[in-house]
Amino acid sequence: GQNIDQPTEMTATEGAIVQINCTYQTSGFNGLFWYQQHAGEAPTFLSYNVLDGLEEKGRFSSFLSRSKGYSYLLLKELQMKDSASYLCAVVDSNYQLIWGAGTKLIIKP
Amino acid sequence: GAVVSQHPSWVICKSGTSVKIECRSLDFQATTMFWYRQFPKQSLMLMATSNEGSKATYEQGVEKDKFLINHASLTLSTLTVTSAHPEDSSFYICSARAGDMGDTGELFFGEGSRLTVL
Numbered sequence: 288g289q290n291i292d293q294p295t296e297m298t299a300t301e302g303a304i305v306q307i308n309c310t311y312q313t314s315g316f317n318g319l320f321w322y323q324q325h326a327g328e329a330p331t332f333l334s335y336n337v338l339d340g341l342e343e344k345g346r347f348s349s350f351l352s353r354s355k356g357y358s359y360l361l362l363k364e365l366q367m368k369d370s371a372s373y374l375c376a377v378v379d380s381n382y383q384l385i386w387g388a389g390t391k392l393i394i395k396p
Numbered sequence: 397g398a399v400v401s402q403h404p405s406w407v408i409c410k411s412g413t414s415v416k417i418e419c420r421s422l423d424f425q426a427t428t429m430f431w432y433r434q435f436p437k438q439s440l441m442l443m444a445t446s447n448e449g450s451k452a453t454y455e456q457g458v459e460k461d462k463f464l465i466n467h468a469s470l471t472l473s474t475l476t477v478t479s480a481h482p483e484d485s486s487f488y489i490c491s492a493r494a495g496d497m498g499d500t501g502e503l504f505f506g507e508g509s510r511l512t513v514l
Contacts, residue, residue: 320503329402329489329505330440374439384430384503388439 289313291387293375298393299365307360307373307390315380321349321360322374324389330374333360362392370394398424400492402506409480410514417475417509419490425470426492430503431463434487446473480513487511 290312299305311319318337322330336342336351336358348361362369375387399422409415419429428447432440444460446452446467454460464476473492477484487510491503 327487327508327510329491329508331505332503372439383445386440386442 289379289385291375291377291385293373293387293390295388296391296393298395299362301365301367301394301396303365304361304363305365305392307362307375307392309358309360309375309387311356311358311375311377311385311387313377313379313385316353317378317380317382319349319351319358319378320374320376320384321347321358322376324372324374326371333373365394367394367396398422398492398504400426400490400504400506402490402509404509405507406510406512408512408514411481412479414476414478415480415511417477417488417490417511419473419475419492419506421471421492421504424492424504426473427470428493429467429473430491430493431465431473431475432489432491434489434508440489443475477511480511482513485511485513 293309320335321333323333324330334349336349341350346363351358372389372391374389376384401420401422403418430445431443433443434440442455443458444452444454444465446465448467448470452465462478467473487508489508490506
């Protein structure tokens with residue numbers, strides 16, 4: 288079966304760095320997305336990786352290793368507004384999105 | 397980026413009535429639209445996938461006669477919750493994907509519609 292695993296909840300301190308991991312087992316792979324979702328709102332796009340390596344975009348970076356079925360989202364200089372759920376989603380061989388359950392990130396002052 | 401508009405943002409209705417939610421792609425043609433449901437403190441749950449001009453594909457456990465989906469044009473999909481009951485109260489979110497199969501699959505989300513059934 289298809290499976291996306293990510294931690295349920297993480298806590299970090301304002302100004303610090305946090306890494307949210309995502310491992311996947313899917314039928315084929317055509318890219319991996321990270322979305323941010325604040326409570327009561329729709330998800331917003333953060334990043335898309337299809338090749339191995341690190342992609343940096345401001346305070347957020349996303350890493351992919353296809354051979355390991357592994358990705359992480361790195362958030363630097365954490366701000367209180369970064370408190371949200373972070374969703375990992377993989378595009379499978381049929382170009383369907385397989386969603387993880389999301390990681391709730393709690394930022395403390 | 398591409399914009400997806402969802403309406404209404406919130407709706408309150410009486411038990412037994414039907415509610416229609418619209419999802420529009422404003423600046424692109426959406427060949428595929430997805431409908432999700434999200435209960436409080438839970439992740440997105442895919443309800444159905446709709447392709448323009450064809451019947452929607454429903455996920456296991458989702459009643460197609462209760463959640464009617466219509467995708468009559470490349471810019472509009474509608475979800476109708478028929479004979480709504482309090483347990484149908486939830487946050488319904490649509491998303492749209494531009495282009496044909498073989499694209500990256502990036503989704504553009506609507507703002508969501510919060511349904512409360514009394």
